[in-house]
Amino acid sequence: MTKEKQQIKEPISQDRHHSWHSIAAEEALELLDVSAQEGLTEEEAQQRQQRYGLNVMTPKKQQSAFVRFLLQFHQPLIYILLAATVVTFTLEEYIDSAVIFAVVFINAIIGYVQETKALAAIDALARSMTAKAQVIRNGNRQNIKAQELVPGDIVLVQSGDKFPADVRLLQVRDLKVDESALTGESVAVEKKTQPVAKDDVLGDRFSMGFASTVVTYGQARGLVVGTGDHTEVGKIQKAISGAQDLETPLTKKIKEFSQLLLWVILGLAAAVFAVEISRGADWADTFMVAVALAVGAIPEGLPVAVTIMLALGVSKMAKRRAIIRKLVAVETLGSTDVICSDKTGTLTENQMTVQQIVAAGKVYAVHGLGYRPEGHILEQDQKADLSTNKALEQLLIAGLLCNDSAVKEEADKWTIEGDPTEGALVVAAQKAGFERKKLEQECPRKDAIPFESEQQYMATLHDGARHVIYLKGAVEAVLDRCRGMLLANGQEGPLDTDAINKQVEEMASEGLRVLAFAMAEAPDGLSGISHEDTRSGLLFLGLQGMIDPPRQEAVEAVRLCQLAGIEVKMITGDHALTASAIASKIGLRGETRNGKLVAITGKELQQIEDKDLEDVAAHISVFARVSPDQKLRLVKALQARGHVVAMTGDGVNDGPALKQANIGIAMGITGTDVAKDASDMVLTDDNFSSIEGAVEEGRSVFDNLTKFIVWTLPTNLGEGLVILAAVVLGTQLPVQPVQLLWINMTTAVLLGLTLAFEPKEPGIMDRPPRPPHEPIMTRDLIMRTLLVGTLLLIACFSLYLYERRILGTNIAEARTVATTVFVVLESFYLISCRSLVRPMREIGFFTNKWVYYGIAAMFFCQALFIYLPLMNTLFSSAPLDIMQVLRILGAGVILLLIVTIEKTIRFRINRRKEKEKAVTES
Numbered sequence: 001m002t003k004e005k006q007q008i009k010e011p012i013s014q015d016r017h018h019s020w021h022s023i024a025a026e027e028a029l030e031l032l033d034v035s036a037q038e039g040l041t042e043e044e045a046q047q048r049q050q051r052y053g054l055n056v057m058t059p060k061k062q063q064s065a066f067v068r069f070l071l072q073f074h075q076p077l078i079y080i081l082l083a084a085t086v087v088t089f090t091l092e093e094y095i096d097s098a099v100i101f102a103v104v105f106i107n108a109i110i111g112y113v114q115e116t117k118a119l120a121a122i123d124a125l126a127r128s129m130t131a132k133a134q135v136i137r138n139g140n141r142q143n144i145k146a147q148e149l150v151p152g153d154i155v156l157v158q159s160g161d162k163f164p165a166d167v168r169l170l171q172v173r174d175l176k177v178d179e180s181a182l183t184g185e186s187v188a189v190e191k192k193t194q195p196v197a198k199d200d201v202l203g204d205r206f207s208m209g210f211a212s213t214v215v216t217y218g219q220a221r222g223l224v225v226g227t228g229d230h231t232e233v234g235k236i237q238k239a240i241s242g243a244q245d246l247e248t249p250l251t252k253k254i255k256e257f258s259q260l261l262l263w264v265i266l267g268l269a270a271a272v273f274a275v276e277i278s279r280g281a282d283w284a285d286t287f288m289v290a291v292a293l294a295v296g297a298i299p300e301g302l303p304v305a306v307t308i309m310l311a312l313g314v315s316k317m318a319k320r321r322a323i324i325r326k327l328v329a330v331e332t333l334g335s336t337d338v339i340c341s342d343k344t345g346t347l348t349e350n351q352m353t354v355q356q357i358v359a360a361g362k363v364y365a366v367h368g369l370g371y372r373p374e375g376h377i378l379e380q381d382q383k384a385d386l387s388t389n390k391a392l393e394q395l396l397i398a399g400l401l402c403n404d405s406a407v408k409e410e411a412d413k414w415t416i417e418g419d420p421t422e423g424a425l426v427v428a429a430q431k432a433g434f435e436r437k438k439l440e441q442e443c444p445r446k447d448a449i450p451f452e453s454e455q456q457y458m459a460t461l462h463d464g465a466r467h468v469i470y471l472k473g474a475v476e477a478v479l480d481r482c483r484g485m486l487l488a489n490g491q492e493g494p495l496d497t498d499a500i501n502k503q504v505e506e507m508a509s510e511g512l513r514v515l516a517f518a519m520a521e522a523p524d525g526l527s528g529i530s531h532e533d534t535r536s537g538l539l540f541l542g543l544q545g546m547i548d549p550p551r552q553e554a555v556e557a558v559r560l561c562q563l564a565g566i567e568v569k570m571i572t573g574d575h576a577l578t579a580s581a582i583a584s585k586i587g588l589r590g591e592t593r594n595g596k597l598v599a600i601t602g603k604e605l606q607q608i609e610d611k612d613l614e615d616v617a618a619h620i621s622v623f624a625r626v627s628p629d630q631k632l633r634l635v636k637a638l639q640a641r642g643h644v645v646a647m648t649g650d651g652v653n654d655g656p657a658l659k660q661a662n663i664g665i666a667m668g669i670t671g672t673d674v675a676k677d678a679s680d681m682v683l684t685d686d687n688f689s690s691i692e693g694a695v696e697e698g699r700s701v702f703d704n705l706t707k708f709i710v711w712t713l714p715t716n717l718g719e720g721l722v723i724l725a726a727v728v729l730g731t732q733l734p735v736q737p738v739q740l741l742w743i744n745m746t747t748a749v750l751l752g753l754t755l756a757f758e759p760k761e762p763g764i765m766d767r768p769p770r771p772p773h774e775p776i777m778t779r780d781l782i783m784r785t786l787l788v789g790t791l792l793l794i795a796c797f798s799l800y801l802y803e804r805r806i807l808g809t810n811i812a813e814a815r816t817v818a819t820t821v822f823v824v825l826e827s828f829y830l831i832s833c834r835s836l837v838r839p840m841r842e843i844g845f846f847t848n849k850w851v852y853y854g855i856a857a858m859f860f861c862q863a864l865f866i867y868l869p870l871m872n873t874l875f876s877s878a879p880l881d882i883m884q885v886l887r888i889l890g891a892g893v894i895l896l897l898i899v900t901i902e903k904t905i906r907f908r909i910n911r912r913k914e915k916e917k918a919v920t921e922s
Contacts, residue, residue: 020168020225021205022198028168028223032152036170036221039136039154048150055149055165055227057234072108079262133164153224157215166226167209169193174218174452176419177209180344182232182652183573183627188216188419201602202232202627203573212652217419236628236655261299268720272727279730289727299716299744306705309756313701321684322694323668329680332663333698336566337769338643339691340635340657343572343579345667346648346688347558347586348548352420354428355549356512358503359542360391360488366428369549371407371414373430386432390490395541396432398517399425401439402460402470404450421513424546425472443468447528457481461529467522471534475504478516478540485540486519495540504543509596511581512545547578550586557692558586565768566695571623571631571647571657576601579624590621602626605633613637631657644769648683648691649675665691692765700760702770707755709776711833712748713785715826718792719743722818725797732811734800734818738875743822746861751830754854758834759847780906781836787902788829788895795891796821803884812878816866819877820888823862827855828892832899837907840900 020028025036034040040048073082082104089097133146136154146164149155155167169175169191176188183189183203192206202210209215209222211231228234269290276286313330317323324330344350351370356363357377364384368375377384377392386393405418407426416423426436443462451458457473471478479497487493500516507514518538526533558568569590570583576599583590583597591598599622608616610633617637626634631647635657638645647654647661658664658678666679667686676682683690719740726733735743777785796818803814830851835843846852865871867879 019198020166021200021208022195024195025168025170025193025207025223028225029170032223032225034152034154034223036154036223037136038139040150040152041138045137045148045150045153048152049148052150052230053228054147056147057229069108073104149224149227151224151227155222155224156220157209157222158219159215159217161215163209163211163213163215163222165211165224166231167220167222168225169207169209169220169222171221172218173220174450175215175220176217178214178216179203179210180573180651182210182213191218191220199603199606201606201625201630203602203625232628233652236652265720268724272724275727289723289733299712299748306708308753309701309705309708312756313697316701317681317694317697320693320697321687321690322697323682323684324680329663330698330701332644332680333646333695334700334702335644335770336646336663336695336698338567338569338638339561339646339648339695340569340571340631340638340661341648341688341691342650342654342667343570343574343582344548345650345669345686346683347554347570348550348582350548350686351416352424352513352546353549354424354544354546356507356510356545357392357395357428357542358500358507358545359395360389360486361499362389362392362488363503364392366431368427368431371416371423371427373407373414373427375431377428377432384432389488391486391488391541394486394519395517395544396429396434397439397443398470398472398519398541399515399544400429400434400436401443401445401462402458402472402517404458406436421515421546425515425544428544449529449531449534455531457534459529459534461522461526467524467526469520469522469529469534469538471518471520471538472515475500475514475516475543478518478538481534481536482518482538482540483536492539500540500543507543507545508577509581510545510547511578511585512547513578514543514545516543517541547582550582551687551689553687553689555586557689558588560692560765561695562587562589564695564765567621569617569621569623569634571626571634573626574624576622576624579622583622588621591619597622599624602630605630610637614640617641628652628654628656632660635660642773646691646695648688649679650686651675654678696760696765699764700758703761703764704755704758706776706781707758707833707836708752710781710785710836711755711826711830712752713777714788714792714829715743715747715822717785717789718796718822721789721793722796725793731801731804733815734796735815735822736876739815739819739877742865742875743819743826747823747826747858750854750858750861751826754830754848754850755833757848757850759843761835761838761843784836784899784902788899791895791898792822792825795825795895799887799891802887810878812872812876813880813884816877816880817884817888820862820866820880820885821891823858824888824892825895827858828896829899830855832896832903837903837910839904839907 023031029036073079082101085097085101085104132143133149133153134141134143134156135149136142136156137144141156149165153165154170155164157163157167163177170193172191172193175191177191178188189203189206191209195207196205209220211226211233226232226234229238273286273290276289310330314324317330341347349370353369353371354366356365358364362379365378366375367378377386377396379385384392386396403422403425405416405420405422405426407414407416407423407430409415430436441464443464443466445460446463447461449455449457449459451473455473456477457471459469459471462468462470471481479495479500482495484492485495504514518540520534520538522529522533561568568588570579570586570588572579580597580599583599588597598620600616600620602623602625605613605623605626613633614637617634618641623630623634631649631654635645635647639660639662644662646663646665647657648665648667649655649658650667652675654666654675655678658666658675663681664679665681665683666675668676668682668684669686681694719735722734799821800814800818803809803817804811809817831840834840834848834851865875865877871877872879
């Protein structure tokens, strides 16, 4: 026994021999010490199972439900609220304590529920493994559970089966495998037993069958070389487990803001405490003042408001065919500046369509997309007359009869039974008016030569009106068998091979998959055909070029995304020529060569170091024949450049990149469970245009969140300043902690949340994405917050002192005035916050009626606060007279005028700067 054979008997990693595709089948059998005819013995299988384990994937260790719930409280802002809960409870302010804790607890429950639904990718991967497998053991065929397979087992598969493990193919017969879920390849892959190059990417390893891929045609015998975690799908599981759960721009900004707020509040509270103690104030009284400051400065309604506004965004997006699985994904979409999209089914129809036909030297265009048999064959924009070109007529008949696939309609949707390429040929013939049943009755099939990868063609023998052989296949294979070509008049003419090959090159450069067709009169009495009958003497009929065409709505969506400053990149498992051609048709922008978009292949990516990949990912827009790990590398490279990346996908192979991306977008129709469970968002129509719509909604949600924050912060600032002013001036607190809590909670719900219904502002998709590192509060917004906070301080304190020192009203009445000042001024400021930059006339005064309903509801609740005896008891408030109310309303009008003037001046300054910048750039 060789050294290598001895090694395989040791409990070593299966990854030691990971290049099975590049070695001969005989060598693979020798390495695993097994006979292709006898297979393993039961004893050997048991021994190997003990060494390598079951053919299942190791589930990821999950945190307990209790730990995940506790982690919902692991945020700086929540720490502040919990501290306020404890302090207010200690000071017997039970109402304050209960309300604050209720806010924290509800927010934690919402976060926990969302996280629980988030990722089940590993379970989905485990489910993707087939339940049964046919193996040869002890020289006999038997069915066993797929989980019992071990390296060295000989497995048998046929059409309709899933590969139960990674298999080195030993024998194949017309084997085609659908690997789209694993590699992204849009058509079934023809398999062979010959080894391929060691550095070939996953989609080019034709000598392998991979776990969870589906046999669509033919049969095979193979050697199990990888099980469980050591299969390609198992490696994807590991990559999904290792991919980072990234913070979204919003969570980052809220975290940064909360940390800043934490230090500001602690600093102010410490300063107040120190000042009061230095004055000789009572420790308990001083502590109460510090608590009042903390309660006033904390935006208690912010966590709940953010959650509710994101939930409303989820509802809006659902109407645009985008189902959000994680709330924060709503906002992330608004910050996205790169979308990495799969090609098949997302940017394209996922329906192979004949688009060009060449017959008797004439070029025809085929009108109509997809499998719906509607459209025409066009010659120079006119409907083609088949009677004037016999070669075209016979070409279409050949495509229809030399064909094993069918087109059918179900629930107003046309689908293919069989190979998509053959389906496209059926549809092309139907567009020309041919009826399959009628033709099959006139020329019934007598025999056929099925497609074989070695021969590269299919042929059928027909009897009836004519005794004829039709043949279709690769251009080279068909041309080699032709003696001449059929002319338009039905006569035989000379075969111009050079002209045909030139036409093929032109079609291929457009990304078309080209098939050639030929025919021959069959000898009378011929009842069957063989390769000998098709070896020579055929007449060339012409070419049909097909492609999975781009979605028309995707073309417009890509254009809008690029106008909005969002780069769109195509990352596909398809071939480079096809990918580049489709990308050009869709309008992607990127590096070009000879007028065509440059497509980098997976093989080329293997040669690029990580440090250089960032630059490549930034400048190239088309990546073809890429493997799952390369998709993951590309996403990481873009993120390293500071991009917020959205990644679309539908297959198992997309799982790691979907999870790594800032927002993963899975396809709802064609997507696998793995892709959906690893994603943040699912498209119900698999359409790229829905992504553009979701981005638009995401930007609107972020705008409205920003408006809420800009609206609520001045209140907390003003409240904090009022407490500080009272400390500095040595007066009683104008507003008590319980009254501050009333202000913060009621206004956040009744006033602030109405901003969630603010419609999208004009030109929302005409501006670039918000830079990921730009804070929520820009310099302009900070200045406005300081302005409004100062105005609140002045209005509150001046009216409070006027009541106490000029009019001599009691403390309860004066505090009620101060509390009402905050409520009324916030209501007036809310109107201004409907747009942070545009004047009201540009967005419309009544385009969001909820704002005015909210103000009315707030005024009603404040009236109860002022005049209802129960509220007077709970919140130490007192009734006000009409003059006190009018003075407060006057203060609100003044604040609105000042803010409007400031916004108008700033709007004009910014407009002037934009015009100057545009002139400079032009």
